[in-house]
Amino acid sequence: MFSRAYKIVVTVPPLAWVVVFLLVPYLLMFCYSFWSVSSLQTVVHSWNLENYRELLQKPVYWQTLLRSIWIAARVTLFSLLLGYPLAYFLSFYAGRRKDLLYQMVIIPLWVSYLVRAYAWKTILGSDGVLNTLLQYVHLTSHPLDFLLYSPFAVVLTLTHIYTPFTFLPIYAALEHIPRNLVEASHDLGATPAQTFWKVIFPLSIPGLLAGATFAFVLSLGDFLAPLLLGGPSGIMISNIVVSLFGAAYNWPLGAAISLCMLVLVVSLLFFSERLEKKWSFS
Amino acid sequence: MSAASASVPRSRWLLAHAAAVFAFLYLPIAVLILYSFNGTGVGGFPPHHLTLDWYRMLFGDGAIWDSVLNSLEVALAAMAISLTFGVPAALALDRAQFPGKALFRRLVLLPLILPGIITGLSLLMLFNLVSLKLSLLTITLGHGTALISVATTEVFAGLQKLDRAQEEASLDLGANYWQTFWRITVPNLKLPIIGAALLIFTLSMDEIAVSFFLIGRDNTLPLEIWGRLRRGITPEINAVSTIIFVFSLVTIVLWYRLRVRAEGSAGVGAELMESTVSTQT
Numbered sequence: 001m002f003s004r005a006y007k008i009v010v011t012v013p014p015l016a017w018v019v020v021f022l023l024v025p026y027l028l029m030f031c032y033s034f035w036s037v038s039s040l041q042t043v044v045h046s047w048n049l050e051n052y053r054e055l056l057q058k059p060v061y062w063q064t065l066l067r068s069i070w071i072a073a074r075v076t077l078f079s080l081l082l083g084y085p086l087a088y089f090l091s092f093y094a095g096r097r098k099d100l101l102y103q104m105v106i107i108p109l110w111v112s113y114l115v116r117a118y119a120w121k122t123i124l125g126s127d128g129v130l131n132t133l134l135q136y137v138h139l140t141s142h143p144l145d146f147l148l149y150s151p152f153a154v155v156l157t158l159t160h161i162y163t164p165f166t167f168l169p170i171y172a173a174l175e176h177i178p179r180n181l182v183e184a185s186h187d188l189g190a191t192p193a194q195t196f197w198k199v200i201f202p203l204s205i206p207g208l209l210a211g212a213t214f215a216f217v218l219s220l221g222d223f224l225a226p227l228l229l230g231g232p233s234g235i236m237i238s239n240i241v242v243s244l245f246g247a248a249y250n251w252p253l254g255a256a257i258s259l260c261m262l263v264l265v266v267s268l269l270f271f272s273e274r275l276e277k278k279w280s281f282s
Numbered sequence: 283m284s285a286a287s288a289s290v291p292r293s294r295w296l297l298a299h300a301a302a303v304f305a306f307l308y309l310p311i312a313v314l315i316l317y318s319f320n321g322t323g324v325g326g327f328p329p330h331h332l333t334l335d336w337y338r339m340l341f342g343d344g345a346i347w348d349s350v351l352n353s354l355e356v357a358l359a360a361m362a363i364s365l366t367f368g369v370p371a372a373l374a375l376d377r378a379q380f381p382g383k384a385l386f387r388r389l390v391l392l393p394l395i396l397p398g399i400i401t402g403l404s405l406l407m408l409f410n411l412v413s414l415k416l417s418l419l420t421i422t423l424g425h426g427t428a429l430i431s432v433a434t435t436e437v438f439a440g441l442q443k444l445d446r447a448q449e450e451a452s453l454d455l456g457a458n459y460w461q462t463f464w465r466i467t468v469p470n471l472k473l474p475i476i477g478a479a480l481l482i483f484t485l486s487m488d489e490i491a492v493s494f495f496l497i498g499r500d501n502t503l504p505l506e507i508w509g510r511l512r513r514g515i516t517p518e519i520n521a522v523s524t525i526i527f528v529f530s531l532v533t534i535v536l537w538y539r540l541r542v543r544a545e546g547s548a549g550v551g552a553e554l555m556e557s558t559v560s561t562q563t
Contacts (some may be wrong), residue, residue: 025404111311111526123309
């Protein structure tokens with residue numbers, strides 16, 4: 001029913017925009033990663049694998065990458081441990097208050113990322129809220145200084161930020177489970193635990209995978225929380241990229257790291273998508 | 283559903299867990315607001331000397347208000363860009379077949395799930411290549427591009443529920459495509475479009491990871507706050523954050539009402555999350 005002209009008018013402008021502002025920049029990043037920097041700090045457009053060789057040879061890069069993966073993995077795990085039971089409670093036990101509670105999970109998402117990270121900084125600092133509270137009630141006599149400027153602070157803050165993100169797809173998956181399946185399971189004599197593990201949990205796996213992917217990917221690439229709360233031991237891979245694009249002025253090397261991240265992230269998305277398909281029954 | 287009386291202890295555990303998670307989610311927000319009234323700075327328990335001084339200081343702070351105006355400008359322009367290209371993109375995905383459609387869909391959605399640093403840096407390289415000076419314009423282009431994904435997913439979800447008979451009737455009765463688009467398609471997609479616009483606006487106001495790399499001389503509000511955090515922290519930041527929080531809250535409540543009245547449900551952003559998850563396939 002839609003004419004050729006209609007289809008062209010709705011397709012060409014967005015396609016052109018996306019090619020210019022998304023596809024070309026990603027390709028440019030790809031090109032940059034094979035270029036190098038001269039001693040005069042100008043970019044030399046000669047193709048070589050130097051950047052990738054450096055990434056493999058200098059332990060600082062892959063060590064930081066591993067640390068970032070480890071931080072992102074903990075954030076993902078904790079977000080799931082907080083988000084899944086919450087979604088399950090809301091979907092199956094919250095009754096009439098379900099809508100209100102759902103909104104209450106969403107609201108923190110609308111509070112600026114930066115502001116929430118900053119709030120944790122004021123809580124965890126050596127003269128912050130938590131330390132002064134502990135001293136006020138005489139639980140400690142000195143401020144605990146491992147709270148801020150540590151991987152712990154980064155994991156805590158990112159968990160706080162990504163818990164609602166993991167909650168959402170899990171909740172959506174749980175809401176889509178036909179309730180008569182659960183009733184049938186009860187009627188056929190399954191205990192609540194059996195019903196959960198044999199009926200509800202398998203059906204929620206696509207949502208769980210989507211939530212986990214969100215949390216992992218977004219926290220893996222974070223550089224603001226580490227800058228604000230991480231200290232030297234909480235540096236993540238994106239911080240290295242930021243410094244390569246800034247003070248260190250080595251865009252090609254920064255592009256190579258970014259491209260590795262991009263490949264890692266896109267393949268993760270690909271695999272989680274495959275797994276989601278495998279587990280979805282609809 | 284009878285959640286079986288045997289599982290009462292279980293629901294009690296779940297209730298306790300839920301309460302703990304809510305406490306965790308709201309603790310920083312409560313601290314933030316409380317200490318915006320604290321006379322003796324951002325740390326220190328218990329808070330004392332409650333005062334409005336920080337708010338007074340904030341209202342006299344020209345740099346903050348300049349950055350707020352900059353952010354508003356960027357958010358409105360980004361909203362225009364994202365809707366101008368995101369709505370047709372949704373129509374194209376729904377109604378047209380063209381080579382590279384699958385790639386196009388993935389490309390549009392990618393900025394939503396990619397860490398902001400990748401989007402920011404790749405755009406930085408583009409602007410550097412064409413020698414475009416970094417400014418509010420480059421930030422606007424960045425936000426506009428990254429948030430097309432929001433407009434497209436929200437509107438695409440709306441299109442899936444849309445009954446095409448009305449559009450068909452309009453065309454049969456002699457209206458042209460342009461008239462049909464404005465008189466039938468857009469009014470029917472009012473809710474997803476308003477929802478997308480609100481989301482884009484809020485996300486742009488709050489965006490920092492992409493802006494971080496595209497910033498010129500003028501700061502947006504998050505970057506202004508970022509700059510101050512690096513220099514040391516004062517409750518003035520708490521005050522401005524509290525005001526933003528109240529504004530966001532009002533926006534959500536308004537949107538909630540609008541949506542409940544229209545549809546009886548109010549999944550703010552849920553559509554987005556769900557479709558991001560499912561349109562990957």
